[in-house]
Amino acid sequence: xxxxTISQPLVLAVDDDLDNLWLMSLALELxxxxxxxxxQARYALVAAKRYQPKIILLDLVMxxxxxxxxxxxxxxxxxxxxxxxxGVTALVTWEYxxxxxxxxxxxxxxxxxxxxxxxxxxTTHINKKAPYCLAIGA
Numbered sequence: 001x002x003x004x005t006i007s008q009p010l011v012l013a014v015d016d017d018l019d020n021l022w023l024m025s026l027a028l029e030l031x032x033x034x035x036x037x038x039x040q041a042r043y044a045l046v047a048a049k050r051y052q053p054k055i056i057l058l059d060l061v062m063x064x065x066x067x068x069x070x071x072x073x074x075x076x077x078x079x080x081x082x083x084x085x086x087g088v089t090a091l092v093t094w095e096y097x098x099x100x101x102x103x104x105x106x107x108x109x110x111x112x113x114x115x116x117x118x119x120x121x122x123t124t125h126i127n128k129k130a131p132y133c134l135a136i137g138a
Contacts, residue, residue, distance in 0.1 A: 008034040009126045012053035014044040014070070015088065016062040020111065024057065024118075031119055041065035045073055048080045054126045057109070060089040071104045084125035088113070 011033050015021045021037045028035040036051060038044050041062050048056060056074065060067035067087060074080045084106035107121045 008032055009054040010051060011035045011055050011057060011122065012044065012048055012051070013037045013057045014041060014062075014067070015039065015057075015059035016041070016064070017059070020059070027115055027118055028122075030115070031122065033122070041067070041070045044070060045077065045080070048074055048083060049077065052079070053083060055122055056083055056085045057088055057122075058085055060087050061091065068104070075104050086121050086125070 011028050013021060013024045013028065013035055015024065015037075016039050018039055021039055025035055025037045036047055036053065038047055041064050044056075044058070047053075058067045058071060062070075067089075071085050071087070074083065074085060085104065086107040086109055087105045088109045088111060090111040106125060109118060109121055
């Protein structure tokens with residue numbers, strides 16, 4: 001198994017809307033971060049286990065699995081339980097975020113979001129000084 005050190009922290013972005021995912025990937029690139037962008041929740045758990053991102057940006061409403069269900073599965077899995085998860089949603093009501101299981105999320109971001117808010121949430125949860133290894137060909 002070949003390993004290489006990547007100086008940018010890895011972010012896993014999960015959103016079933018390809019336009020939102022593309023915009024998120026551009027923002028992450030602008031911030032100088034590496035990213036894996038996935039448009040189906042069922043592949044996100046596998047990617048999180050394999051690549052161990054520093055943070056997961058997770059849309060709450062998706063077609064194949066809800067973000068809340070996926071967050072619960074990520075927190076129940078020993079290899080991904082400690083990865084911070086930021087819930088990303090356009091569902092903003094007077095009950096927000098009281099209607100969400102806040103304990104499984106490390107933060108929330110509402111769509112449309114300001115780039116400064118996105119960057120602040122990410123940098124709050126990432127230690128930029130510590131490079132990490134990404135396993136290639138595992």
